Amino acid sequence: MTFKARDAGFQARVRSSFAKQAAMRTIGAEIVHVAPGEVDLRLPFREELTQQHGFMHAGIIGAVADSACGYAAYTLMPAEAAVLSVEYKLNLMAPAAGEAFIARGRVKRAGRTLTVCTADVFALKGGEERLIATMTGTMMAVTDRGLSG
Amino acid sequence: MTFKARDAGFQARVRSSFAKQAAMRTIGAEIVHVAPGEVDLRLPFREELTQQHGFMHAGIIGAVADSACGYAAYTLMPAEAAVLSVEYKLNLMAPAAGEAFIARGRVKRAGRTLTVCTADVFALKGGEERLIATMTGTMMAVTDRGLSG
Amino acid sequence: MTFKARDAGFQARVRSSFAKQAAMRTIGAEIVHVAPGEVDLRLPFREELTQQHGFMHAGIIGAVADSACGYAAYTLMPAEAAVLSVEYKLNLMAPAAGEAFIARGRVKRAGRTLTVCTADVFALKGGEERLIATMTGTMMAVTDRGLSG
Amino acid sequence: MTFKARDAGFQARVRSSFAKQAAMRTIGAEIVHVAPGEVDLRLPFREELTQQHGFMHAGIIGAVADSACGYAAYTLMPAEAAVLSVEYKLNLMAPAAGEAFIARGRVKRAGRTLTVCTADVFALKGGEERLIATMTGTMMAVTDRGLSG
Numbered sequence: 001m002t003f004k005a006r007d008a009g010f011q012a013r014v015r016s017s018f019a020k021q022a023a024m025r026t027i028g029a030e031i032v033h034v035a036p037g038e039v040d041l042r043l044p045f046r047e048e049l050t051q052q053h054g055f056m057h058a059g060i061i062g063a064v065a066d067s068a069c070g071y072a073a074y075t076l077m078p079a080e081a082a083v084l085s086v087e088y089k090l091n092l093m094a095p096a097a098g099e100a101f102i103a104r105g106r107v108k109r110a111g112r113t114l115t116v117c118t119a120d121v122f123a124l125k126g127g128e129e130r131l132i133a134t135m136t137g138t139m140m141a142v143t144d145r146g147l148s149g
Numbered sequence: 150m151t152f153k154a155r156d157a158g159f160q161a162r163v164r165s166s167f168a169k170q171a172a173m174r175t176i177g178a179e180i181v182h183v184a185p186g187e188v189d190l191r192l193p194f195r196e197e198l199t200q201q202h203g204f205m206h207a208g209i210i211g212a213v214a215d216s217a218c219g220y221a222a223y224t225l226m227p228a229e230a231a232v233l234s235v236e237y238k239l240n241l242m243a244p245a246a247g248e249a250f251i252a253r254g255r256v257k258r259a260g261r262t263l264t265v266c267t268a269d270v271f272a273l274k275g276g277e278e279r280l281i282a283t284m285t286g287t288m289m290a291v292t293d294r295g296l297s298g
Numbered sequence: 299m300t301f302k303a304r305d306a307g308f309q310a311r312v313r314s315s316f317a318k319q320a321a322m323r324t325i326g327a328e329i330v331h332v333a334p335g336e337v338d339l340r341l342p343f344r345e346e347l348t349q350q351h352g353f354m355h356a357g358i359i360g361a362v363a364d365s366a367c368g369y370a371a372y373t374l375m376p377a378e379a380a381v382l383s384v385e386y387k388l389n390l391m392a393p394a395a396g397e398a399f400i401a402r403g404r405v406k407r408a409g410r411t412l413t414v415c416t417a418d419v420f421a422l423k424g425g426e427e428r429l430i431a432t433m434t435g436t437m438m439a440v441t442d443r444g445l446s447g
Numbered sequence: 448m449t450f451k452a453r454d455a456g457f458q459a460r461v462r463s464s465f466a467k468q469a470a471m472r473t474i475g476a477e478i479v480h481v482a483p484g485e486v487d488l489r490l491p492f493r494e495e496l497t498q499q500h501g502f503m504h505a506g507i508i509g510a511v512a513d514s515a516c517g518y519a520a521y522t523l524m525p526a527e528a529a530v531l532s533v534e535y536k537l538n539l540m541a542p543a544a545g546e547a548f549i550a551r552g553r554v555k556r557a558g559r560t561l562t563v564c565t566a567d568v569f570a571l572k573g574g575e576e577r578l579i580a581t582m583t584g585t586m587m588a589v590t591d592r593g594l595s596g
Binding site: 021023024025026047056059063067084092 | 166170202207213214234239240244
C-alpha cells in the first residue's frame with residue numbers, strides 16, 4: 001500500500017518523538033527507516049533482555065513491534081496529533097535468537113481516529129533474515145488531551 | 150477458577166525460572182504472588198522505561214503481562230516442561246501512570262499442550278489500584294526441544 | 299465492575315437494535331440478559347452452523363460473542379450513538395459441543411469513544427455450563443456517520 | 448512466501464472438508480482458490496446476515512476469514528491431520544458493504560503443531576476490491592482425537 005503523509009515534516013516529527021521514548025533507548029532500539037506509513041526499528045541482541053532460555057524476551061520483541069507500529073501510524077497523522085496504542089496482538093513464530101532484530105511497522109489502513117498497523121519482526125543471523133513474530137495493532141490519534149509529540 | 154498443580158515443587162520451579170529472565174530483572178519486575186494457575190508480578194515506575202509522554206511504554210507493560218501469563222501457565226505444567234508464548238493480545242485502557250504496576254496472570258483453561266491465560270494490569274497510585282491494561286495469551290508446554298526451566 | 303447507564307432507555311434501545319441484526323436472527327441467537335455493561339446472548343445448537351467435525355463453527359461462536367460484546371458496550375453509550383466493532387480476538391478452549399451456548403458480554407472499561415469488552419462463551423449440556431471460548435474486543439461509539447441504533 | 452504441500456492430495460482434501468462445513472454452506476461461502484498455504488473464500492452479500500446498519504455482520508466476516516485461515520493451514524498438513532482454530536483476531540477497517548466479499552487466507556508460518564495464518568477480507572463493489580478487515584489466527588494440527596477431515 002502507498003500512503004502520502006499530510007504533514008511534510010513527518011520525518012523529523014517521528015524521529016524527535018522516538019528520541020523521547022526512554023524505553024526504546026534503554027533497550028537499545030533505533031530507527032533505521034521512516035517513510036509514509038512505514039517505520040523500521042532495529043534492536044541488537046542483548047543478554048540482559050533475554051528470557052529463561054537465553055532468547056530475547058517475547059515481551060521485548062513486542063515492545064519494539066509496538067513502537068514500530070505506533071510510529072508507522074504516526075507518519076500519517078497531522079502535526080498536532082499524539083499517538084497512543086489502543087491494542088496489539090503478537091504471534092511468536094520462532095525463538096528470538098539472532099544478532100539483531102528488525103521490526104517493520106506498516107500501516108494497513110489509516111483512519112481519522114484509528115489506524116491499523118502490522119509489524120513483522122525478523123531475526124538477523126549471519127546475513128540472513130528469519131521471520132520470528134508478527135503483530136497487528138490499533139493506534140489512535142489523540143489531539144485533545146494535552147499530549148504532544 | 151481453581152486449579153491444582155501436578156508438580157508439588159511448582160513454587161520453587163516458577164521462582165527459579167523467573168530468576169533466569171534477565172529481561173524482567175533489567176526492567177525491575179519481581180514476583181509477588183504464586184499459586185496454582187496464578188502469578189502476580191510487580192513493576193515499579195521507572196523513568197527509563199517510559200514512552201514519549203512520560204507514561205510507562207505499552208510494550209513494557211505488555212512484557213510484564215506476558216511473563217505473568219507465562220508463569221501462571223507454568224505453575225500447572227509438569228516438572229519437565231518448558232513454557233513458551235505462542236501469542237498474546239494486550240488492550241490498553243488507560244495511560245500507564247503510577248508509582249508501580251501489578252500484572253495478575255491467571256489461567257483460564259489449562260490444556261495438555263496449550264494454556265490460555267489472562268493478565269489484568271493495575272497502576273498503583275496513592276494506595277489505589279486502577280485497571281490500565283488487559284491481556285489474553287496462549288502459552289505452550291514444550292518438552293522435546295532440549296529447553297528446561 | 300459496576301456501571302451506570304447514562305441513557306435510562308438503554309434496555310429498549312439495546313433490544314431494538316439487536317432485533318435489527320438479521321445475522322443474529324438467522325443463526326437463532328436471542329438476548330437473555332441486559333444490564334448496564336452486560337449483555338448475554340443464547341444460541342441453540344444447530345446442525346446447519348457446524349464445522350467439519352460436527353461442532354459449532356468457531357466463526358459462529360465468534361459472531362455471537364462479538365454481538366454480546368457490542369451490545370454490552372452499547373448499554374453504556376449515549377442514546378444518539380451507534381456501536382461498531384473495531385477489533386476482537388477469540389480464544390477457543392474446547393470444542394463447541396452442547397445443546398446451546400451462552401455468550402456473556404461484559405464491559406471492562408468504558409471510554410468516551412472506545413469501550414473494551416470481554417465475552418466468555420459457555421456450552422450448556424445436561425444442565426452444566428462449560429467454558430469453551432473467550433473474547434476481548436474493542437467497540438467504538440459513533441455519532442457522526444448518519445448511523446442510528 | 449512459498450510453501451510446498453506434503454500431501455499431494457491436499458486440493459481434494461481441503462475441498463472435501465470444506466464441503467462438510469455446514470456453517471459455510473448456510474451463509475453461502477464457497478472456495479474460489481486453493482494452493483499450498485493459500486485458500487480464498489467468496490461470500491455473497493446477503494440481507495439475512497447483516498447487522499443493525501445493513502452491513503454484513505462483523506462476526507460473519509470473521510467466520511469466513513477463520514475458515515479461510517483454517518483451510519490455508521490445512522493445505523500444508525499431513526493427510527491424517529484435522530485442523531482446529533486455536534485463536535484468531537480480526538480488525539475491522541471499513542463497513543462490510545459490497546456485492547460480495549473475498550477472504551484470502553495465507554499461511555505465514557507452518558509449524559508441526561501450530562500454523563500462523565492471516566486473512567485479508569475485501570469487499571467487491573462495481574469491479575473494485577476494498578480491504579475491509581484483516582485476521583491473524585493460530586491453527587492447530589490434531590492427529591490424536593479421533594477427528595478426521
